[in-house]
Amino acid sequence: MKLIKYGLFIAFGFFLSCSSNQPTDNKVKNGYNVELATKLNADQYGMSKYVMAFLKRGPVRSQDSITAAELQKAHLENIESLADVGKLVLAGPFFDDGEIRGIYIFNVETIEEAKALTETDPAIKAGRLVMELHPWYGSAALKQVNEIHKSLQKQNVSEQ
The missing domain is CATH 1.10.287 (Helix Hairpins)
Structure with missing residues (x-):
């Protein structure tokens, strides 16, 4: 015992x-x-430099509905591509119908780097959207959002 x-x-x-x-x-x-x-390249506060982008309505919104839908799909595919290579840590639309359509948070340190990335977006090229870029300081943990997101999504853009 x-x-x-x-x-x-x-x-x-x-x-x-x-x-x-x-x-x-x-x-x-x-x-x-x-x-x-x-x-995650975090500083002593657990933070990193990013560039935040506000996606705004562009001057060219006269596309027919089919062209607009194709541009939107290409825009979403570009988002997915930038996220896959680690350059985009967060993206999403706003639910209201205001001038600001959505946000991006780029995993880059300079406005110039972010500007080059925005120029890859078909909706920007077509003038449907424009970007307003700002340097931003946020949690380095954001760099893990895309990895976590992939484990939560049932469907991605390329499957639509």
Whole structure:
């Protein structure tokens, strides 16, 4: 009986040591994950430089409905492509019908880099959208949004 109690005591102690929040190596200390911070190029605050883009209605909105739909599909495919290569960490439309149609957050440090990326967008090329670009400082964790998003989506743009 003493042997069983002793064995349970040891097992309970092992369980507690494995389930504690104490780091088991030097990679994580007080919640800070050195490896992940390095991978995401986070500064000491866990932040990174980005460029935020406001997508606005462009001057050329006279396309027929078929052309507009084709441009929208190409626009979405471009978003997917930029996200796949890690240059776009967040994108999405606004639900209202205002002048600002949506946002992008580019994983770049300069306006010039972001401008070059916006010029790949078929809706921008056609004048249907224009971009307003601003340097922005945000959580480095945003760089993981696309990876997480892929595990949540049932369908992507290319399947439509």
